[in-house]
Amino acid sequence: MPDLGKYAFAVLGSYAAGLALLAILVVWMVLRNTAARKRLEQIEGARDGQN
Amino acid sequence: MSLWEYANPVKFLSFSGKIVPWFAASAAFFIAVGLYWGYFLTPDDYKQGSTVKIIYLHVPAALIAINAWFMMLVASLIWLIRRHHVSALAAKAAAPIGIVMTLITLITGALWGQPMWGTWWAWDPRLTSFLILFLFYLGYVGLWAAIDNPDTAADLTSVLCMVGSVFAVMSRYAVLFWNQGLHQGASLSLDKEKNVADVFYQPLLMSITGFVLLFVALVLIGTRTEIRIRRASALLARERG
Numbered sequence: 652m653p654d655l656g657k658y659a660f661a662v663l664g665s666y667a668a669g670l671a672l673l674a675i676l677v678v679w680m681v682l683r684n685t686a687a688r689k690r691l692e693q694i695e696g697a698r699d700g701q702n
Numbered sequence: 703m704s705l706w707e708y709a710n711p712v713k714f715l716s717f718s719g720k721i722v723p724w725f726a727a728s729a730a731f732f733i734a735v736g737l738y739w740g741y742f743l744t745p746d747d748y749k750q751g752s753t754v755k756i757i758y759l760h761v762p763a764a765l766i767a768i769n770a771w772f773m774m775l776v777a778s779l780i781w782l783i784r785r786h787h788v789s790a791l792a793a794k795a796a797a798p799i800g801i802v803m804t805l806i807t808l809i810t811g812a813l814w815g816q817p818m819w820g821t822w823w824a825w826d827p828r829l830t831s832f833l834i835l836f837l838f839y840l841g842y843v844g845l846w847a848a849i850d851n852p853d854t855a856a857d858l859t860s861v862l863c864m865v866g867s868v869f870a871v872m873s874r875y876a877v878l879f880w881n882q883g884l885h886q887g888a889s890l891s892l893d894k895e896k897n898v899a900d901v902f903y904q905p906l907l908m909s910i911t912g913f914v915l916l917f918v919a920l921v922l923i924g925t926r927t928e929i930r931i932r933r934a935s936a937l938l939a940r941e942r943g
Binding site: 652653654655656657658659660661662664665666668669670672673675676677679680681683684687688690691694695698 | 737741742751752753755756759760763798799802805806809810813814816817916920923924926927930931933934937938941
């Protein structure tokens with residue numbers, strides 16, 4: 652582990668905040684895409700059932 | 703075969719579904735290597751000490767924050783000129799990514815600025831233009847959400863995107879326009895004298911490559927989502943009508 656000295660809060664805080672925000676963005680976009688796909692499949696399925 | 707063929711939502715979904723995993727996997731690889739290399743294997747800077755390690759997040763995020771807006775501008779112009787829905791939806795999909803990248807830039811910049819400049823924030827030209835760019839991103843997303851008709855929303859957000867481009871340019875070149883303020887010049891330069899030292903540059907390049915690939919992967923995923931949401935709304939509207 653590198654010795655961050657007196658700047659440990661700045662460096663670790665940056666990595667924690669940056670990586671957390673990236674992770675939230677990726678998870679949110681993937682979950683939203685999955686939900687949209689399922690919803691569209693559901694609507695198309697119901698529509699095909701009617702025809 | 704023309705690029706415009708991918709303006710067809712069905713073709714776009716088919717093509718993007720094949721390439722997204724490759725972009726996502728490459729992005730994960732480059733970001734992991736860039737950050738590991740930068741954090742664990744590079745020395746401290748003689749001036750900045752260990753805070754130099756923040757560069758591997760701050761610079762790539764800032765680069766994406768600015769260029770995401772330009773991507774949105776190009777996509778918006780294509781929408782306004784050629785009326786391709788996929789183009790407007792790609793611009794919409796890029797906005798949340800831009801918000802997060804701008805936020806990462808502002809937070810890591812503040813955390814770096816406190817020990818280096820003695821302040822979390824200064825009304826410096828580059829910092830201020832970045833904050834305004836962040837507000838434009840929020841406004842852009844808010845405008846999409848506020849208008850029911852998707853075509854009208856795409857038209858108005860495209861105009862907003864053109865106006866906001868002024869601040870995206872300012873975010874990039876504020877240091878050159880106003881030779882004042884706390885923020886130093888660009889970390890990356892073709893001039894070897896001005897560019898960061900090789901020991902920092904190589905992992906930084908890896909991290910930047912990873913962020914660019916991540917941006918492409920997320921824009922593709924986001925555009926796929928928006929296409930599906932639009933298609934679902936159209937089908938429901940047709941059923942009701």
